[in-house]
Amino acid sequence: MSSNIIVSQMGNFLLYCLLQVAVTHFYDVPSVGVCLIYVAFLILLPHTLTYLSTLLCIAFGTGLLADLWFNSWGVHAFASVLLVYTRSIFLSFILPNTVRNGAVVEPSVLNLGWALFPFFAFILVVVHHTAVILLDTNSPWLFLWAIRKIAASTCLTYFMVLAIQMLMLMQLVMRR
Amino acid sequence: MRRLLQSFYDYRALLVFCMLELTSLSFVYYREQHASSSIIVVNRVHSFLDEMRRYFFLRKINAQLLKDNARMKLLLSEYAQRHESYTRHRKGNSLLPAYVVNNSIISTKNYLTLDRGSLHGVVPGMGVMTDEGVVGRVKHVSKHFSTVTSILHTSMQISAKLAEKQVLGTVQWRGGDPFKAQLLYVPRHVEVAVGDVITTSGYHASFLPDVPIGRIHSIVLNKEALFYEIELVLNVDLSKLQYVYIVKNSLKPEKDALEDKTKKFYE
Numbered sequence: 001m002s003s004n005i006i007v008s009q010m011g012n013f014l015l016y017c018l019l020q021v022a023v024t025h026f027y028d029v030p031s032v033g034v035c036l037i038y039v040a041f042l043i044l045l046p047h048t049l050t051y052l053s054t055l056l057c058i059a060f061g062t063g064l065l066a067d068l069w070f071n072s073w074g075v076h077a078f079a080s081v082l083l084v085y086t087r088s089i090f091l092s093f094i095l096p097n098t099v100r101n102g103a104v105v106e107p108s109v110l111n112l113g114w115a116l117f118p119f120f121a122f123i124l125v126v127v128h129h130t131a132v133i134l135l136d137t138n139s140p141w142l143f144l145w146a147i148r149k150i151a152a153s154t155c156l157t158y159f160m161v162l163a164i165q166m167l168m169l170m171q172l173v174m175r176r
Numbered sequence: 177m178r179r180l181l182q183s184f185y186d187y188r189a190l191l192v193f194c195m196l197e198l199t200s201l202s203f204v205y206y207r208e209q210h211a212s213s214s215i216i217v218v219n220r221v222h223s224f225l226d227e228m229r230r231y232f233f234l235r236k237i238n239a240q241l242l243k244d245n246a247r248m249k250l251l252l253s254e255y256a257q258r259h260e261s262y263t264r265h266r267k268g269n270s271l272l273p274a275y276v277v278n279n280s281i282i283s284t285k286n287y288l289t290l291d292r293g294s295l296h297g298v299v300p301g302m303g304v305m306t307d308e309g310v311v312g313r314v315k316h317v318s319k320h321f322s323t324v325t326s327i328l329h330t331s332m333q334i335s336a337k338l339a340e341k342q343v344l345g346t347v348q349w350r351g352g353d354p355f356k357a358q359l360l361y362v363p364r365h366v367e368v369a370v371g372d373v374i375t376t377s378g379y380h381a382s383f384l385p386d387v388p389i390g391r392i393h394s395i396v397l398n399k400e401a402l403f404y405e406i407e408l409v410l411n412v413d414l415s416k417l418q419y420v421y422i423v424k425n426s427l428k429p430e431k432d433a434l435e436d437k438t439k440k441f442y443e
Contacts, residue, residue: 021225052192059196071287073203074204078200082197137351142284145351
């Protein structure tokens with residue numbers, strides 16, 4: 001991976017951390033659902049099969065940081081690692097062979113298109129939020145409550161992720 | 177041997193995946209056993225952000241303070257009228273105001289973090305309340321912070337009574353809706369009605385007596401049950417907590433020690 005990508009990803013990471021802090025502190029409706037916008041960082045990480053274990057470790061680190069923030073040891077780490085692994089399986093199905101072998105791809109709207117990206121992001125957000133909320137609730141008779149919360153949280157995060165993608169595209173168009 | 181190593185290398189991503197997931201799960205189960213939010217770095221970050229946020233809410237806090245102040249004055253005048261009972265109830269009690277620096281209501285085991293710690297005389301076991309009602313009980317204390325087991329914690333029980341009939345019960349939250357809890361052990365011969373006020377009993381030295389907890393929302397009495405199944409709406413909205421009062425009872429250690437002594441004597 002070139003140093004260019006690493007630097008830009010570190011920038012992204014800081015940006016999403018700040019965004020997450022802002023979201024949880026200024027927009028707070030915990031009884032309905034939580035907006036876990038840091039997930040966008042994991043979804044948009046450049047994908048490469050050769051460095052998959054590194055990506056998993058990055059996801060683990062990010063998850064631990066989120067756990068520190070939400071005071072929930074291990075829950076977010078588990079979900080984040082699960083997300084990145086699911087993502088790699090998903091991408092290996094939808095990307096053409098030429099890209100699959102070792103090349104670095106950022107799975108954004110630009111590369112996947114408006115048809116595929118919303119579906120791709122939705123699946124990953126659902127996987128992540130289901131893991132987080134079920135692990136956190138951890139009680140079978142609260143299942144319905146958990147389902148409601150998963151739905152609400154998924155909506156919140158999903159639309160934030162799409163909004164960020166829109167902003168990025170708009171920025172690109174403006175530059176041209 | 178070489179082929180074995182080679183196959184390990186080929187499946188390294190899967191191995192790393194399994195390893196990381198197992199580590200995370202072990203963290204999750206470790207947390208279940210050692211629940212506390214007293215990691216100093218996180219508390220510092222939270223208290224910094226909270227200070228920032230509080231700045232934006234100054235007007236709201238001010239309004240709340242004015243309202244509370246007015247209520248206090250009213251109460252003071254009422255108490256002055258029944259001075260005798262005032263001194264009897266409040267003997268040895270004092271209230272310590274504290275800001276909430278971290279709060280959660282989303283899990284089934286919820287904790288709060290307050291910006292008062294052992295330096296300010298906070299000790300585990302002290303009750304925490306607002307003007308509206310009961311919030312929880314202090315669990316762990318560090319120098320500058322303390323964590324509170326919220327009333328929204330599935331293993332938290334509070335000794336309560338029906339204010340009008342003076343009948344004892346226990347308030348416990350069973351998870352789910354953060355605005356509703358259960359009142360347990362009210363025997364079936366007592367007449368209960370929706371809307372009845374539930375307050376602390378004062379039998380546990382953590383809380384002052386007659387602090388409101390909530391109002392009865394629904395009542396179910398099964399045919400052969402010994403006790404009612406009562407659901408109550410909590411008075412305090414825990415999602416909007418800004419500041420609370422820690423109840424310091426200087427007579428609590430004495431009372432607890434005496435009760436322990438009696439218990440031990442008969443065991």
